[in-house]
Amino acid sequence: MNNLLILPVVIPLVMGLLMVLFRKNITLQKIVSAASITATGAVAVLLMIQNDQDGIQTLQIGGWQAPFGITYAADMFSSLLLTTTSIVALSCLLFAFKTIGEERESYYFYPVFLFLITGVNGSFLTGDLFHLFVCFEVMLISSYVLLSLGGTRKQLRESVKYVLINLISSFLFLVGVAYIYAVVGTLNLADLSVKVAEAGQGGMLTAISLVFLIVFSLKAGLLLFFWLPGSYSAPPTAIAAVFAGLLTKVGMYAIFRLFTLVFYHEPQITHLLIGVLGAVTMVLGAIGAVAYGDIKKILTYNVIIGVGFIMAGLASMSIAGMTGSVFYLIHDMIIKALIFLIGGTIISLTGTSKLEDMSGLIRTHPYLGWMFFTAALALAGIPPLSGFLGKVFITQGTFEAEYYWLGGIGLLTSLLVLYSIMKIFMNAFWGETYLSEEMEKGSTKGIMVPIALLTGLAVLLGVGAEGISSYVNLAAEGLMNPELYIKAVFGE
Amino acid sequence: MIYTILLISIFFLVLSIIAAVYRLIKGPSIPDKVQALDAIGINLIAVVAIISVMLRTTAFFEVILLIGILSFIGTIAFARYLERGVVIEHKRSK
Amino acid sequence: MKEPNDVILRSVTKVAVVIIFTFSINLFFSGHHLPGGGFIGGLGFAAALTLLFLSYDIETVRENISLDFKKVAVVGVLIAVGTGLGSFLFDAPFLSHTFDYFDLPIFGKTELATAVLFDVGVAMAVIGTAVTVIMTISEDR
Amino acid sequence: METLMSILIGLFFAIGTYLILTKTLLRIILGTSIISHGVHLLILTMGGVKAGGPPLLGFEEITFTDPIPQALILTAIVINFATTALFLVLSYRAYKVIGTDNTEKMRGNEDE
Amino acid sequence: MVWLSIIILVPFIAAIIVPFLYKVFNQKIHIGWFVLFIPFLIFIYLLTYIPSISAGKTFTYLVQWIPTYDINFELYMDGLSLVFGLLITGIGSLVIFYSIFYLSKEREALHNFYVYLMMFMGAMLGLVFSDNILVIYVFWELTSISSFLLIAYWYQRQRSRYGAQKSMLITIFGGLSMLAGFIMLSIITDTYSMREIASQMDLIHGHELFFPLMILILIGAFTKSAQFPFSIWLPDAMEAPTPISAYLHSATMVKAGIYLVARFTPVFGGTAEWFWLVSGIGILTLLYGSINAVRQTDLKALLAYSTISQLGLIMSLLGIGSAILYFGYNDESSVYAIASLAAVFHLVNHSTFKGSLFMVVGIIDHETGTRDIRKLGGLLSFMPISFTLAVIGSFAMAGLPPFNGFLSKEMFFTAVVNASQLEIFNMETIGVLFPVIAWIASVFTFVYSMILVFKTFGGKYKPKMLEKPAHEAPLGMLIPPAILASLVVIFFFFPNVLANYLLKPALASLLPEEVTAVDIEMKISAWHGWNTELFMTIGVVVIGSILYILLKKWIGLYSVYPQSFTLNRLYDSGLAKMESGAKTITDQYMTGSLRAYMIYIFSLLIFVWGGALLLPGAFSIDVSNDAPVSFYEVGIMGSMLAAALTVLFAKSRLTAIIAVGALGYLVAIFFVLFRAPDLALTQLVVETVTTALFLLCFYHLPKFKKEKEKKGIPFKPLNLIISLGVGTVVTLFAISANSSRMFEPVSSYFEDSYELAGARNIVNAILVDFRGLDTMLEIFVLTIVGLGVYTLIKLRLARREKDEGAE
Amino acid sequence: MSINVLSEIVAVTLILIGCIISFLSAVGLVRLPDVYTRSHAASKSSTLGVLCTLLGTFVFFIFQEGYFSIKLLLGIFFVFLTAPVSAHLICRSAYRTDVELAEVSARDDLKEELKRLQEKG
DSSP states (O other), rough: OOOOHHHHHHHHHHHHHHHHOSOHHHHHHHHHHHHHHHHHHHHHHHHHHHHHOOOEEEEEEOOOGTTTTTEEEOOOHHHHHHHHHHHHHHHHHHHHHHSSHHHHHTTTHHHHHHHHHHHHHHHHHBHHHHHHHHHHHHHHHHHHHHHTTOHHHHHHHHHHHHHHHHHHHHHHHHHHHHHHHHHHHOOOOHHHHHHHHOOOOOOOHHHHHHHHHHHHHHHTSSOOOOOHHHHHHOOOOOHHHHHHIIHHHHHHHHHHHHIIIOSSSTTTTTTHHHHHHHHHHHHHHHHHHHHHHBBHHHHHHHHHHHHHHHHHHHHSHHHHHHHHHHHHHHHHHHHHHHHHHHHHHHHHHHHHOOOOGGGOOOOHHHHHHHHHHHHHHHHHOOTTSSSHHHHHHHHHHHHHHTHHHHHHHHHHHHHHHHHHHHIIIIIIIIOOOOGGGGSSSSSOTTTHHHHHHHHHHHHHHHTHHHHHHHHHHHHHHHHHHOOOOOOHOOOO | OOOHHHHHHHHHHHHHHHHHHHHHOSSSSHHHHHHHHHHHHHHHHHHHHHHHHTTTTOOOOHHHHHHHHHHHHHHHHHHHHHHHSSSSOOTTTT | OOOOOOOOHHHHHHHHHHHHHHHHHHHHHHHTTSSOOOHHHHHHHHHOOOOOHHHHHHHHHHOOOOOOOHHHHHHHHHHHHHHHOOOOOOOTTTTTOOOEEEEETTTEEEEEEEEHHHHHHHHHHHHHHHHHHHHHHHHOO | HHHHHHHHHHHHHHHHHHTTTSSBBBHHHHHHOOOOOOHHHHHHHHSSSEEEOBBBTTBSSSSSSHHHHHHHHHHHHHHHHHHOOOOOOOOHHHHHHHHHOOOOGGGOOOOO | OOHHHHHHHHHHHHHHHHHHHHHHHTTOOOOOOHHHHHHHHHHHHHTTTHHHOOOOOOOEEEEEHHHHHTTTEEEEEEEHHHHHHHHHHHHHHHHHHHHHSSSOOSOHEEEEEEHHHHHHHHHHHHHBBOOHHHHHHHHHHHHHHHHHHHHTTTSHHHHHHHHHHHHHHHHHHHHHHHHHHHHHHHHSSSBBBHHHHHHHHHHHHHHHHHHHHHHHHHHHHHHHOOOOOOHHHHHHGGSSSSHHHIIIIITTTHHHHHHHHHHHHHTTSHHHHHHHHHHHHHHHHHHEEEEEEHHBEEEHHHHHHHHHHHHHHHHHHHHHHTHHHHHOOOGGGGGGGHHHHHHHHHHHHHHHHHHHHHHHHHHHHHSOOOOOTTTOGGGGGHEEEEEEEHHHHHHHTOOOTTTTHHHHHHHHHHHHHHHOOSSSTTHHHHHHHHHHHHHHHHHHHHHHHHIIIIHSSSSSGGGGSSSSSSOOOOOOHHHEEEEEEEHHHHHHHOOHHHHHHHHHHHHHHHSOOOHHHHOOOOOOOOOSOOOOHHHHHHHHHHHHHHHTTHHHHGGGGGGGGGGGGGGGHOOOOOHHHHHHHHHHHHHOOOOOHHHHHHHHHHHHHHHHHHHHHTTTTTTEEEEEEEOOHHHHHHHHHHHHHHHHHHHHHHHSSHHHHHHHHHHHEEEEEEEHHHHHHHHHHHHHHHHHHHHHHHHHHHSOOOGGGGGGHHHHHOOHHHHHHHHHHHHHHHHHHHHHHHTTSSSGGGGGGGGGHHHHHHHHHHHHHHIOOOOOOOEEHHHHHHHHHHHHHHHHOEEEEEEEHHHHOOO | OOHHHHHHHHHHHHHHHHHHHHHHOOOOHHHEEEEEEEEOOOOIIIHHHHHHHHHHHHHIIIIOOOOHHHHHHHHHHHHHHHHHHHHHHHHHHHTTTTTEEEOOOOOHHHHHHHHHHHHHO
């Protein structure tokens, strides 16, 4: 028992609710929201330390032994993601302080933001399939509200699509839950793992695993990413950034959890399919990323590429692949939020998202420019920045699994990523400077802090990878050894 | 014996429900359909009652009362909407 | 056309609402042992309020019940979470419920459970949300 | 019964899907609501039906129908209700602002 | 040895400090002076290693970076890396010295320049002194990135950005391919250490991945060293400031590929594939570069193509030299070692003469404002020193005595002639091509060298075409090329000093120990008798001179080759086609249409789920455990179906809502039938409230489109197929899941709920207690929805948006 | 014949009668010509049918299980209370939305009355 586990869920939940009660006091809301996310982050770090020392932490909610109650379990994988979530969320929040606008602030932006984090954290922690659904819903509903917050034309239009698609995916999730309950009769992930292993993952169970694969693909944007470009380009920058940083990751986390803990017996079917889906996703994402001269579109398609690439690591089902995926997942969360923040800033400065209409920003905004450059390199996995190790190990994993095509596609798309993102850099920052600072539509006042924070982290994660490598190793080992998780959940 | 009678009763009820559904589909006017919905609700009360007897359980008595309440509310809402175009009104003086 | 009056509806509503309220409260409390519980009780309560809205108009009802239902919902969730957080004090896992039987003067042997408190939260959240949604939509023209 | 229910549920899904594939927002919402019924019934069916009495202790029943699916459905119903409410309001706001309820006209390819 | 790590670190530290220095000192002093110290001191420091290295020692030093994954700065210095290290720092010092005069401190963003330059220098040093292949990759990409930044130093120019992008795309592509190769290598050998990999040669040779990984690594080397057909980026890279062209794009960075090939020679050498790829591509590049150089009108472009060609030369030498590994050591084979020696020798020579040539061209550009050969001419009288330097450089390049280029050129001829006599790798049949191609290329080399000198300095002075009147450059700009030019001459006269102290130790890294251990014929001498090579050279000079004189007659031949088939066009149109093609593809499926998206989703669902059902053991049907069915249940089912169909075919929205309501009630009855009272209650209330919500929203929602025309739902066959498909899969899945129940559900535990949780209603006990957290978050969801609806309705930025648009 | 069996028979008979009445009302719902006439069938007779059924159930549980259910009584009361109101409202809304009367209807009193009122006002 470790009540720490519930705190990442409860802190933002309670604080968010309290903030609803103090709707008018926006300063207080700012302080409280930042404080609660920091607190969540602190808890997550604490969990990481405990994971490091004592292994997987569990909490049987309400004291009901698994598999009867709901179990929360934090292994290193979860804890790492939790920590990253807090950092990303905090940065986006700091960015929002200056940019989100008073109307949105007084209409519950901060509470709903915290609610989103609640859902995300819950999804990372839960060890129960149905509770995962509930946490997803918390996250999704908050994202619906955030996406439509403000009710501009574009927001509403994209919200409609986003909500419907996610509604369908929720239904399908429930369908999957129903099937698996019929066959295995339990919902606890660890228990599922035990029973699936006991029964042998026959045709039916494999088929059910594919049901879940589709469900989570929809959430993670694995091949079924059609909703993503629209909905990530509609809301204000801070919200888009937090979406880009967190939402798809939760879906990916679910795929990882399920296909390493429960359905890992038939990798030549399930994981190969994941690999194929990942490859197609990467290719389509890369095609989309090079297709347009619009910052928002380029960035959103880059999110899609990231999804495919991380999945390639899972497809390999090897320790190297897992290590790579964990590294890359962390990197991806940070870097996606970062480039969305910078991209949004560029758009607000120039008042357009079209590359052909902007030029020479580096003269007036050198720091922004160089941070974008760093972010761009990190995004493409150029060493020694954060994406590098992930890229190397995922590629290594796919090669070890003899999926050479998969690793090859991954590397090639990273070139296209670089191409697309450098297109932004060269168009927006280089070239003749037309806009003087007075003519700019927005300003960078006060928003450089979160951007710098994330950029610093992207550099640190690459150069100082040793600092987290032992944690990542632990996470990857945890993913490869489901029995550790099971043992922790069921106690001794 | 009792069971048979209950089955016969439920048979009649299901027939009435089907009749109501027919009316619901056929219409022709919207009030007809609302009425059919109301009738379905009322018949369902009876169905639940009979099932309770058949299963010899009192677990569904709440359901009986609730169907009554809700079909009333539903009907009123529909009627309101049909009559005024709005379900919940603002003060009329305004 | 002359405005239709609602005399019949309103007189019946008065009775019906009382019945529904009572029934909701009954559903709420019997939930632990019989079908019902916080959620249904709460929604029933909300249904009664809806009935009031239907037969009267928004302003009339609001004059009599001037609550910010958003806050009701929020407080409800807070109560529910609060019962969970209570377990922290006893070093028990989050959301551990406890129950015991007491001999109270009037009610006789009564079971008191923290789960009931949780249910109160559920009910409040449900009522708050349902009414908020209904009211906000109908206020929008 | 389960097999029959499965077919019924499949039909619900088919009808719902067809509605979702139309262009009108309202039909889409109706479609989701039919699918949601299908989903709930599916969970219940998959839990095994009529295996015993209602899951209430204190009656004479010895065996009970599986209570977990019921609890799950309850949660699911509420969440679906919540989502539907939001979706409904969202649609009508979208209609008001964009001026159409035809999703084909909400493509957004034309740049604003 | 800790200093070895520090010398790599110092440039990076400098890169960080430079901007600050710039801020403080730029008004007073050119910050190049500060920067100059760094490469110079490192150069001096590296010189101190020559004695011990030439004695056959090597040095290692370990700096931990990511020890968990064995990715460490495992520094390793041997002859090869020392040669490169000296080149990097030596030429680096001269280039910085030159740049102080070349770049004005008033007009240029010097801090950027020196930051990039220092970054590059550090990366390059790291590259040559690293033993860990992943670290090599890290530095490799860093050099690409800094080259990208340096090429686009004048980022306002469109051409600069174009060149930068091109070089980045190609070199990073190569880097990625190399990385893939490295990863395969590390999988095979289970190490990242270059030396350990080399020691497992047999394992690698026997592996099935041998050929692919070799190709991948070679692509990396070829892109960096601008080998055909990846050479196209180098001419465009000439948009960089001339010091950069001299440094990166002729002396150091482009040699990284050479370095890599040299490093991997012990691993891959001795196989036919390696031999043919390296020497074949090399000699092809040699030809391609030299032929193309002749037609250039821009002096820097000419030098760029010349660089390409010279790099090809070195590459082919490395390839030929690798043949020795096939034989192992014996007396006969040792003659091929001359190829390897020539490679290293020419590497050094090329850096000297090409460096000085670039600097001279820079001077011309700087002092006349143009580098277009057509505009230049007759500069001899204005710029005599530059002319001298140009002559030295060009004649060395053309392979004329008394310059070092002559020596290495002669050795090259020896090598190709020897190679044509090889009896392995099918050389006996087509080996004769080697000397032929080499000779042709040399003729062209001679021609463009002459063009470089005599078209600019000879002929008529055309002052009108120049931006400013020509005059001799300041002394500071002349010193660096002068130093290089003097080296060109010195190396000719004392080649063996160089050979003994630097080249032989470098060879030790390439070739097996036995070859270098014995003092074989490695003496480089200017005079080696009247042999084939000398005749070839004489032929080159004669034919070359004739060709140069008749240049105007045959230069038109170049335009015969259609422009649209050049590699550059291919690249440009490829890129453009990629973008437009990508746009076409993406626009095709990203229509923004919700219906289309739903069709994709459902299609994939049918496809995957349906496919899953086809898995062995997936689909099964077993009705034996099914609960009994009563007629009335069927009746209610029928009613439900009827209600659902009514929704589908409803012509008016009210009918649809009423039918949905009826459906909800009937579902509730099913809950009753299935013994779920709580569910029935909830379903009823929720249904009613939902219906009420629908009605509430109807006020704001439009009627069905076709309502007025009294037409129902439009019929689309695709929709029907998809929806039936979804229904079928769901059903089949449900049936098989129902038929393959493997375990008893865990729910029997809850039958003790009264004892456990004090509740008789098990469902309620599960909801508030066993799975209370679900419920907690569920009401939380509800609350968020409440807030969401509230904000959706109350907060309307769209209105303001419209107003703003109207303004 | 024990009270048990007797009560059972009474209860079941009541239920059966209720159901038959409901069925008859359903027949009315299908057969009658317009919404106003159908509302008679739907509200009056089906209310009666439900009442009988519920009463039967009530009796059954009192005697068989010894369970006196307030909820059932309340249900009976509630249906009694609300059924006429809903019927009334439906009919009124039907009239207000100009649903045609069946041709067999004798005459429309309200129309004339409303017309008179309108002329007055």
